[in-house]
Amino acid sequence: MFVYGYIRDYYNSNYLKNKNMKNYIYIILGVSYVTYYFLNQENSYFLYIRENVAYGDVLLSYFNALVGFFAVLGTMNLVNKVLEKLFIRLSKKTETELDDLVGEFIIKFINLAKYIFALYVVFYLAKTPVYIDILVEKATSVLIIIIFLSLFTSFVNLVFQKELILKSKLKAVSRTLLPFINKVTVIFIWIIGTITIIGNLGYDVSALIAGAGIGGLAVALAAQKSLTNVFGAITILLNKPFKIGDYVAINGHFGVVKEIGLSYLTLKDKMGHQIMIPNETIISTSIENLSVRENRRTDFSIGLVYGTTQAKMKKGVKILEDILEKYVEDKTASGYRVNFDMFGDFSLNINATYFSLHNKVYKDYIKQKEDINLSIKEQFEKAGLDMAFPTQELIIKKEDKKKNL
Template identity: 25%
Template sequence: MLENEIWGNSIQNWIISILIIVAAIVIVKLITLLSKKVLKPLTDRTKNQLDNIIFYSLEPPVKFAIILLGIWIAIHRLVYPDSFVKVVDNIYRILIVLDITWVFARLFSGLLQVYWGRRSNGQNNKMLPIIKRTILVVVWIIGLVMALSNVGVDISALLGTLGIGGIAFALAAQDTVKNIFGAFTLLTDKPFNIGDTIRFDSIEGTVVDIGIRSTRIMNDDKRIITIPNFKITDSAITNISSEPMRRVVLNLRLTYDTTAEKMNEALKILKALPQKVENVSSSPSNVVALFTEYSDSALGIKYIYYIEKQGDISGVTSNMNMEILDSFNKAGIEFVSPTRTIYLQKDESENETKDNDKASEAKVDSLK
């Protein structure tokens, strides 16, 4: 019975080939059990991560290679037409190259995941998916090209076709490509981080996310503005959060009846105010109070102070304005009010005309 033939091969040969495939599967199961019980705990005990990466890179491709080897042995011990054997051999050449490519892809992926993730901060981790995908695409393209070249495919013609298709694709997706490179620029140059307040063009707000295609900013109205990355990289960016202090300039206007003594008192009050208000720099070099001008209707004072980085700009500005108002009121120093005085002067000709009219009226009365 075992000598009976099916498709040119005896039943005994078919059974042996099937047993070879089953043996390959059993070997894979044993390797899986060995890896789980022995190799994986052994690599986890070491401080060096390189052995973990190598184990991660080799385990699945080695299992796949054993299955391929078992199937290849099982098929080649049977009798087939030459055309079928040639097709099987070509498929195996492609699969072997792709299996080796799989090893390199997992190796690069593991190295990036461990060493890049360990040495980068939270924001730089956003670059990891971009770089990882790029490297994996390159590795798999190289592996596929080598696999096709291994079975006699004309790579030059294929690359020419891919080049024309790549140009068409690049033209259609140029905005997307610009945004991806914009994200790469933002995450490497780091002109700002997530949580920073920035200003560019007419937009000002807090950065809440930096994505592959766009960056999201929350403005003062608590609205999210989504901006393509390439527009940000093409603009001049002011990172407000990176400034060590915020400079505030006030132009104060006092009335013209302010005496020199009162003016000196006003300047002394202004120079002493930073010591009274929290989060205002009290360093003498950061406080400027000068009597600067005689304008048409007021005496001008330029007052400059600096808000420290940790201070709330709006709140500190309000507190300073309140202290200036209160201190000046207590000292009897008055701000100029926006008033206008108009002086009217009558012409002499009008006065003479009125006198002549009165004389004429007197003559008429006397004739009567």
């Protein structure tokens, strides 16, 4: 009654008000009835053709196979439509996307598997040699398993990406760990699926596993680099020197961590380039996690011309202190410092250091730095302070030459 209710609602829905859609349902039901009618061994027409027509049994099997093919497709299309309507109803009653993903997985599986199942029915009903029947049976089972594995791994990926990462409020460490678990899960699913396929093909799986154990040492030696990278990924995830989104410096490369894979760590640098570093290299070199620093230090020097008076030098120092006081978040003595540092080759140098709290978002840090520089130029111009640039003064000494009379 439960299924009948959904079929009735589907039939009476606005979607089926179209006459062609209702005719489609009639065709499906009619083909199903014809299939049953002609596959009945007691039918008089069936017996007549079988006994009086050359190769009548074979011809009837081909006809039954053809009718069975369309009957399977029609029936599974109807089932697919009913399930689609059912899942739409269920999705409206829940806020989570998990039921939507399950429904999408089932509908996709039916859409792909119905053709394989229909072909299987064709070869099952048709009179064909035994070796073809065996081949078709094995091929069908392998294709069904492959389709199921492909869709199931897609389903797992969607669950990890949508339900667990994008929608849930997880810690950054969890968001770093989940993609790795996702990949391991997919690999495990395909390993189990491959073993199942080998078993369905008639091979002794236990013997193959035993053989794999004997040859495992050779494989391990051949894949030593790959295994080192895999263990490197596990070491990174356990020690947590950084997480997805951190800005790091590794082996001379600077960039944001985008992905921690089984073999490589993926960084994205300021130019937008993708940098892939083997995990083996990461666990054997120093790592600078620049995202965990409390602040970002900036040093700069401003040189004034040698003609600047002492009063103006003090004024220049005071201007820099006032500007840093305005823009730097840390107002304590350790937040910034300014001093007349040295007599340079061509300038009187004022050194300044400040610590910016914009250490997470580089764009904010650059904007703060720009505001400080523009304020310095504006205030120095108002105060009449001239900045120096490299110059050379050449003194040419002329000597008077006395003429010998």
